[in-house]
Amino acid sequence: MDESDTAAILPGDVLGATSEDNRQPDSCDGHKREEEDAAAPTTNVLRPTLTCSLPVTVEPVLFLAMFSVALQAPLSTQYLWDRISEDLGYNGTKTSECSNSSVPPDPLQKEVETLTAHWNLYISLGGFSVGLLVVPLLGSWSDLAGRRLVLIIPNFGLALQAVVYLVVMYLKLPVVYFLLGRLLSGLSGDFNAVLAGCFSYVADISDRRSRTFRVAVLEACLGLSGMLASIIGGQWRRAQGYINPFWLVLATNLAAALYAYLFVRESVLPDPSAKLLTARHHKAVWHLYSTGGRSNESGGRLHRCRLWLYTLCFFLVVTVHFGSRELYVLYELSSPLCWGSALIGYGSAAQHLAYLSSLLGLKIMQRCLEDSWVALMGLASNITGLVVFSVADTTQLMFTGYGLCFLFMAATPVLRSKLSKLVDPSEQGVLFASVACVESLCFLVGSSIFNSLYPAALHFMKGFPFLFAAIILLIPAGIIGTLQCLDQRRDRTESTMSS
Incomplete structure (x- = not known):
């Protein structure tokens, strides 16, 4: 499919969009301004059939996805510390700089800290390198195939990562399998694809005047979910260990995917002929920054x-x-x-x-x-x-x-x-x-x-x-x-x- 087949969705043509001059956020009749219809191109415009605006759209998806990421990130690091300590036979605790103790640092502790930091780095780099290829692919594809799939697929990938982490914890497998789970999540776009899908969706459904505030609401969802996960995660780990919190991570990702499937209305009318695995999507990124876009x-x-x-x-x-x-x-x-x-x-x-x-x-x-x-x-x-x-x-x-x-x-x-x-x-x-x-x-x-x-x-x-x-x-x-x-x-x- 060449560029002439690309679906161009105008801000006023999408779910929940309103005119800057004559806003009617509660209108669900699907009518558009005459000026927009006159200015719209006669070709390459696809309009979604649902135009009734909702006060909440993709915010719960981003909140739940961020909650799962913020909950599991510190827990996985602490689990790596405990597993590596167990493997090396270290059973001490980290010394504080505020301690008056004159005991020199334990070399075994330094080794545990080093290995934990290295594995954290390997896991982060693994997810980043795979996501660097997959996220632009999914983002560009969503301009043609619709946003909902890009909200659902990455959440399933994050859920798969949680499953791998749970298997590692139950069976006490080597920590290298954490990297495997991260790579599987990266292949589905990881949390970055959720970010791209949510912000793209808000850009679709908002007009130019309200867009900044709608984006800020999504940013606030990131902060609030991160705060809630931080409060819950540490207390829960001390009370029940690592496994139960990771079951919540799994349930949260599945809930985010289910919400996107059931309640998020499509903002881009999907093009059935849109292909995912094509170099055209990566070329779109190059075209965007080399020419300034269409x-x-x-x-x-x-x-x-x-x-x-x-x-x-x-x-x-x-x-x-x-x-x-x-x-x-x-x-x-x-x-x-x-x-x-x-x-x-x-x-x-x-x-x-x-x-x-x-x-x-x-x-x-x-x-x-x-x-x-x-x-x-x-x-x-x-x-x-x-x-x-x-x-x-x-x-x-x-x-x-x-x-x-x-x-x-x-x-x-x-x-x-x-x-x-x-x-x-x-x-x-x-x-x-x-x-x-x-x-x-x-x-x-x-x-x-x-x-x-x-x-x-x-x-x-x-x-x-x-x-x-x-x-x-x-x-x-x-x-x-x-x-x-x-x-x-x-x-x-x-x-x-x-x-």
């Missing part, structure tokens, strides 16, 4: 540059989020803070509550500010919080940093929304699949850089990684501000010429 077929380097610049901003912001997040607990456990589990739990809760405060702040600020200025406010909140973290030597100062970060998640939904508005409606799947792959790369890069920088900075400034993160965020802030100023200047010029 919305830029008339030419123009500025459009393509904006796509790259906003992707760069997203990469830097998310890399800082992932990288700094891994240091919070280590920073709090060690001197001079020496927090216990209770304070660490409160700190984690404060960090996750920022997802809700960011959502609320974004909704309020959108009433009087452009999206770009909202993103800059979010970056300013994040930067000030990181600067406070870099010098925090008391509990009060640490929680002050958490308080200042109350808008730190306002930038990423704005960037996702801006990227979505730059591409053609028929390219939302390939765009968000690419963004999901970038997000995986952010995790690897952020984890590598900040976990290497932290021990290197201990001898001159323990909080330097947080200060470094704040400096990095100045780059996307400058890019976003510059692009917004250029847009405003262009708008003033056009209005002057038209008058």
